[in-house]
Amino acid sequence: MSDFTAYNIIASKKNKKELSFEEIKWFVESCVSGKVHKYQLSALLMAIYLNGMTTEETAHLTKVMLDSGEKLKFSGAHYVDKHSTGGIGDKASFILGPIAAACGVKVPMIAGRGLGHTGGTIDKVESIEGFKTAINSKKFKELLKKNDFVLSAQTKKIAPADGLIYSIRDVTATIESIPLITASIMSKKLAEGANGIVMDIKTGSGSFMKTPKRATELAKSILGTAKQFNKSAAALLTDMSQPLGNKVGNSLEILESVQTLKGEGPKDLTDLSVELAAYMVLLAKKAKTVKEARVKCRDAIKSGKAYEIFRKVVKSQGGKLASLDNLKVAKKETIVKAKSNGYLSSFKNAEIGLRLVDLGGGRKVTGQKIDHSVGFDFHKKIGDKIKKGEPILTIYHHAKQNPLVKKIVKDFQEDIISISKSKVQKPKLISKVLKI
Amino acid sequence: MSDFTAYNIIASKKNKKELSFEEIKWFVESCVSGKVHKYQLSALLMAIYLNGMTTEETAHLTKVMLDSGEKLKFSGAHYVDKHSTGGIGDKASFILGPIAAACGVKVPMIAGRGLGHTGGTIDKVESIEGFKTAINSKKFKELLKKNDFVLSAQTKKIAPADGLIYSIRDVTATIESIPLITASIMSKKLAEGANGIVMDIKTGSGSFMKTPKRATELAKSILGTAKQFNKSAAALLTDMSQPLGNKVGNSLEILESVQTLKGEGPKDLTDLSVELAAYMVLLAKKAKTVKEARVKCRDAIKSGKAYEIFRKVVKSQGGKLASLDNLKVAKKETIVKAKSNGYLSSFKNAEIGLRLVDLGGGRKVTGQKIDHSVGFDFHKKIGDKIKKGEPILTIYHHAKQNPLVKKIVKDFQEDIISISKSKVQKPKLISKVLKI
Numbered sequence: 096m097s098d099f100t101a102y103n104i105i106a107s108k109k110n111k112k113e114l115s116f117e118e119i120k121w122f123v124e125s126c127v128s129g130k131v132h133k134y135q136l137s138a139l140l141m142a143i144y145l146n147g148m149t150t151e152e153t154a155h156l157t158k159v160m161l162d163s164g165e166k167l168k169f170s171g172a173h174y175v176d177k178h179s180t181g182g183i184g185d186k187a188s189f190i191l192g193p194i195a196a197a198c199g200v201k202v203p204m205i206a207g208r209g210l211g212h213t214g215g216t217i218d219k220v221e222s223i224e225g226f227k228t229a230i231n232s233k234k235f236k237e238l239l240k241k242n243d244f245v246l247s248a249q250t251k252k253i254a255p256a257d258g259l260i261y262s263i264r265d266v267t268a269t270i271e272s273i274p275l276i277t278a279s280i281m282s283k284k285l286a287e288g289a290n291g292i293v294m295d296i297k298t299g300s301g302s303f304m305k306t307p308k309r310a311t312e313l314a315k316s317i318l319g320t321a322k323q324f325n326k327s328a329a330a331l332l333t334d335m336s337q338p339l340g341n342k343v344g345n346s347l348e349i350l351e352s353v354q355t356l357k358g359e360g361p362k363d364l365t366d367l368s369v370e371l372a373a374y375m376v377l378l379a380k381k382a383k384t385v386k387e388a389r390v391k392c393r394d395a396i397k398s399g400k401a402y403e404i405f406r407k408v409v410k411s412q413g414g415k416l417a418s419l420d421n422l423k424v425a426k427k428e429t430i431v432k433a434k435s436n437g438y439l440s441s442f443k444n445a446e447i448g449l450r451l452v453d454l455g456g457g458r459k460v461t462g463q464k465i466d467h468s469v470g471f472d473f474h475k476k477i478g479d480k481i482k483k484g485e486p487i488l489t490i491y492h493h494a495k496q497n498p499l500v501k502k503i504v505k506d507f508q509e510d511i512i513s514i515s516k517s518k519v520q521k522p523k524l525i526s527k528v529l530k531i
Numbered sequence: 532m533s534d535f536t537a538y539n540i541i542a543s544k545k546n547k548k549e550l551s552f553e554e555i556k557w558f559v560e561s562c563v564s565g566k567v568h569k570y571q572l573s574a575l576l577m578a579i580y581l582n583g584m585t586t587e588e589t590a591h592l593t594k595v596m597l598d599s600g601e602k603l604k605f606s607g608a609h610y611v612d613k614h615s616t617g618g619i620g621d622k623a624s625f626i627l628g629p630i631a632a633a634c635g636v637k638v639p640m641i642a643g644r645g646l647g648h649t650g651g652t653i654d655k656v657e658s659i660e661g662f663k664t665a666i667n668s669k670k671f672k673e674l675l676k677k678n679d680f681v682l683s684a685q686t687k688k689i690a691p692a693d694g695l696i697y698s699i700r701d702v703t704a705t706i707e708s709i710p711l712i713t714a715s716i717m718s719k720k721l722a723e724g725a726n727g728i729v730m731d732i733k734t735g736s737g738s739f740m741k742t743p744k745r746a747t748e749l750a751k752s753i754l755g756t757a758k759q760f761n762k763s764a765a766a767l768l769t770d771m772s773q774p775l776g777n778k779v780g781n782s783l784e785i786l787e788s789v790q791t792l793k794g795e796g797p798k799d800l801t802d803l804s805v806e807l808a809a810y811m812v813l814l815a816k817k818a819k820t821v822k823e824a825r826v827k828c829r830d831a832i833k834s835g836k837a838y839e840i841f842r843k844v845v846k847s848q849g850g851k852l853a854s855l856d857n858l859k860v861a862k863k864e865t866i867v868k869a870k871s872n873g874y875l876s877s878f879k880n881a882e883i884g885l886r887l888v889d890l891g892g893g894r895k896v897t898g899q900k901i902d903h904s905v906g907f908d909f910h911k912k913i914g915d916k917i918k919k920g921e922p923i924l925t926i927y928h929h930a931k932q933n934p935l936v937k938k939i940v941k942d943f944q945e946d947i948i949s950i951s952k953s954k955v956q957k958p959k960l961i962s963k964v965l966k967i
Contacts, residue, residue: 106704109580134573138703141577144545267574268542 344470648884780906
């Protein structure tokens with residue numbers, strides 16, 4: 096019998112005391128079993144939000160959430176995965192996974208679906224006809240052994256305590272808490288069994304961490320937690336002031352990923368994918384320096400080896416290879432033209448995601464079906480010189496959506512994209528790298 | 532249709548923004564209707580606990596909670612009530628009510644039952660055979676008109692939103708929040724229709740507000756809220772480092788109240804009752820100065836007028852007058868003797884309350900029946916010189932409780948009461964008075 100009570104644990108955190116592993120374990124397990132009420136959980140979460148948690152407490156919470164579900168375990172430094180805090184047009188997983196695998200890294204990737212303005216890796220990959228992401232742990236291990244890269248959908252068996260806690264955070268304004276974000280990300284990543292983790296932490300208008308300061312805090316918190324679990328880790332702070340690459344929308348993003356794997360992708364997407372893959376190669380000890388890793392990663396594209404692995408993964412996971420050259424993109428194209436001369440100065444990224452949801456390319460509520468074919472293709476980036484009447488982006492949609500698209504065109508011209516009279520500097524793609 | 536969401540309101544308070552009346556009204560009403568979940572309410576309460584509320588917000592919350600239930604309204608400054616934050620042996624209501632009434636004040640008093648270590652005014656008065664406290668508002672007004680003092684039990688019709696909020700605070704460690712305490716007290720007091728309120732704010736080991744600083748903060752918050760409602764108010768910070776008067780336990784406290792009304796009560800209880808009543812008289816404009824009010828109050832005891840009113844109230848509310856001289860006190864008496872020479876230095880008041888609960892004189896859970904006859908009679912106060920073997924208190928109990936009482940005697944000797952070798956100063960009964 097433990098002497099713990101929900102009341103005393105809430106009171107401790109409220110009074111800025113550090114919680115012990117046993118206290119956190121008892122509280123979370125009692126929430127899962129229903130012994131502690133959701134209104135006590137939400138009170139604790141708000142106290143954590145406002146009073147914070149130490150690195151040790153964050154690691155305890157991560158461990159307890161991790162232990163609430165299924166766990167995989169792999170031996171060796173070369174099992175490395177990447178996690179991104181998410182952003183518009185972020186399809187880097189499809190590119191860096193095969194690149195890293197081509198360089199000798201084992202990439203056990205478990206990803207989620209999209210909700211609200213953020214798209215999901217699993218939704219995107221399902222644009223490939225037949226591609227299966229519901230994989231049990233036996234099959235997961237087999238595929239990883241065979242292909243070096245496996246992409247699976249998250250199940251409720253992984254860190255179920257995180258599912259419960261997240262559902263409460265989501266409706267009590269306690270999402271943006273560094274320790275809670277850290278424990279949520281790390282409990283799921285650690286369940287995959289990877290021994291190295293590369294974090295892509297986005298900053299800017301379309302991201303979770305609005306400021307570089309907050310992004311750095313999150314990076315440090317994640318690295319600190321990784322250290323407590325004896326994992327190697329690196330965190331890259333990367334730009335999310337504009338979509339990554341040019342294409343946004345499920346099929347369009349797979350299309351662009353294939354282009355990039357073939358060496359024909361946009362510069363920002365290629366550079367970021369190579370850089371993240373390079374850190375994976377470094378953590379996997381398949382290169383001595385980042386510079387060396389970078390060269391290996393570029394070579395994996397040039398040689399066609401990365402694309403070959405991608406095709407092998409598609410085939411092994413049930414996807415039709417023929418569909419790769421024939422991805423379903425909506426037939427109707429509407430071009431959004433610039434309304435003035437100047438320089439492209441900003442994107443409202445979250446709004447871009449929401450317009451995609453309006454077109455059916457994302458979901459408003461969990462479980463909703465999505466239309467993989469719709470999306471946007473951007474022709475301009477921040478800093479580009481713009482002439483009035485010049486195409487800024489193309490909207491891919493269905494003919495019956497014409498009235499909606501008319502509104503979306505207006506939104507892009509008047510609200511989402513800004514054009515400045517004076518010259519605008521291009522944003523730096525990678526602003527900071529932290530490593531342990 | 533309002534645009535408010537629970538999420539946004541929680542987020543505002545979390546970000547230290549001031550909530551508007553409309554936001555607080557929407558949130559509380561949505562909690563009562565079940566539209567907002569309890570886990571959202573508890574998140575907001577924790578955010579309020581940690582980030583506080585302005586005087587305006589506190590008044591808004593008070594108003595919303597007040598408006599959630601039945602309200603009485605009386606015209607005239609002479610409708611004045613008292614509220615105490617509660618303490619061991621606090622039976623001042625039974626004494627100051629009749630005193631104030633004897634001086635021309637109308638006292639519409641609604642009180643609660645005890646739970647845990649604190650006793651309840653309603654439980655105590657029910658020691659008088661037949662005394663009824665379940666009174667509807669029509670009868671309440673009639674009795675107030677006839678007797679000038681009426682004592683009624685709180686019903687669920689008064690400030691039901693407070694009931695809901697309190698039940699969540701109670702299990703989420705958010706009780707000791709000055710704005711939440713203020714709104715809880717004031718919503719109930721304002722529902723009585725009194726136009727002046729005298730607050731008895733206890734400080735010390737057996738009280739809600741452990742330090743004089745916190746007690747002063749609560750006093751200021753309550754006076755600030757009273758001002759927002761155009762009520763006159765005074766707050767007295769009074770000592771709760773030891774039981775008030777000598778007797779603790781339901782029948783015993785009524786017995787001591789009668790003694791005090793007859794002018795034969797202990798000094799501290801008499802002085803405090805007179806002082807609180809004097810401020811009621813002052814707020815009621817039945818005296819020009821506290822000094823004048825004090826003289827009137829003392830006279831009300833001396834002349835027998837206060838006791839006469841008390842008897843009238845007892846009779847009107849169904850109580851048997853004969854039982855006043857024959858209150859049921861448990862037959863078996865056990866004396867707790869001092870184990871050493873010295874000076875009485877401290878009481879653990881909350882423990883005294885809990886030992887009364889052990890004897891059956893209080894309740895552990897809502898709704899539990901209580902034994903009015905058991906209790907304690909203290910023969911010594913803090914600062915008194917003590918001789919080893921001298922009686923410190925008498926325990927009134929039933930013969931069958933002998934083993935339990937043996938343990939309680941030991942608790943008193945070894946834990947609850949401390950005796951110091953060096954001289955101890957007597958605590959000051961009233962440390963501060965604030966008034967608007």
